[in-house]
């Protein structure tokens with residue numbers, strides 16, 4: 030990485046909110062080998078959110094993930110980066126078993142949350158998807174009112190019985206998603222009447238309304254303008270106090286700005302995983318360096 034690029038990233042990182050403590054521990058860690066989890070300090074391990082070991086996935090004959098091992102830490106933002114087709118979205122979908130919906134998929138390895146293998150027989154998929162919310166690339170509100178978009182899932186999960194509780198929960202989710210002041214006077218208008226950036230924040234409110242542990246985001250800002258993108262990035266930074274966020278992004282500046290940790294994927298392998306600051310300042314592999322500096326995409 031040349032000096033100017035490095036300086037740019039460091040400037041962005043200086044104003045970012047990456048966990049300094051975690052970064053310090055990571056900076057001391059030995060260089061990770063391909064497929065090996067990064068060495069952790071015990072104080073960080075206590076905050077483990079997801080533990081993945083030797084995860085492989087095939088679509089029919091095509092192997093899309095090769096022996097991925099990674100620890101994802103609670104109350105952090107982890108960015109998944111890498112060139113198109115390297116397996117980022119496939120990996121993300123392993124965390125809430127969305128790949129189960131594809132009949133040709135075969136999975137080997139461990140994805141563990143709170144000590145439970147999410148792929149174990151008997152795992153309640155509905156309960157899992159309550160714990161692991163998802164926000165997609167294109168905002169996709171239900172064709173219902175703003176209020177209903179947020180209230181529907183908590184009602185389905187029996188989280189609220191009284192109307193007053195439901196109202197309170199809707200307000201809280203919309204406030205947490207930074208949307209309340211913009212929609213409080215039109216809660217019964219269709220969600221689809223909002224702007225693209227507002228719709229994406231509505232989808233975030235919908236995801237957090239059931240109080241998940243983890244929010245998966247698959248390129249959540251790629252369909253948005255720069256101002257809406259900045260709003261969502263600020264929001265991610267606030268939300269990590271309450272949730273663990275794993276996000277796919279093609280935008281290196283975004284990864285540098287929002288992510289505490291970054292995992293670089295290439296052709297189904299996880300080549301490098303480190304504190305973002307460390308990864309961007311001193312990538313351990315040539316492939317990651319070339320990708321981060323835009324030599325290929």
Ligand SMILES: Nc1ncnc2c1ncn2[C@@H]1O[C@H](COP(=O)(O)OP(=O)(O)OP(=O)(O)O)[C@@H](O)[C@H]1O
Nearest residue numbers: 088091093111112113114115116117118119120131
């Ligand atoms: N439903 C599917 N059926 C078969 N192959 C798939 C399916 N989804 C993805 N793949 C293949 O798996 C590999 C990984 O795809 P994936 O979408 O996970 O990559 P990605 O890194 O998220 O790409 P992008 O950045 O372009 O979204 C690719 O070779 C892709 O063609």
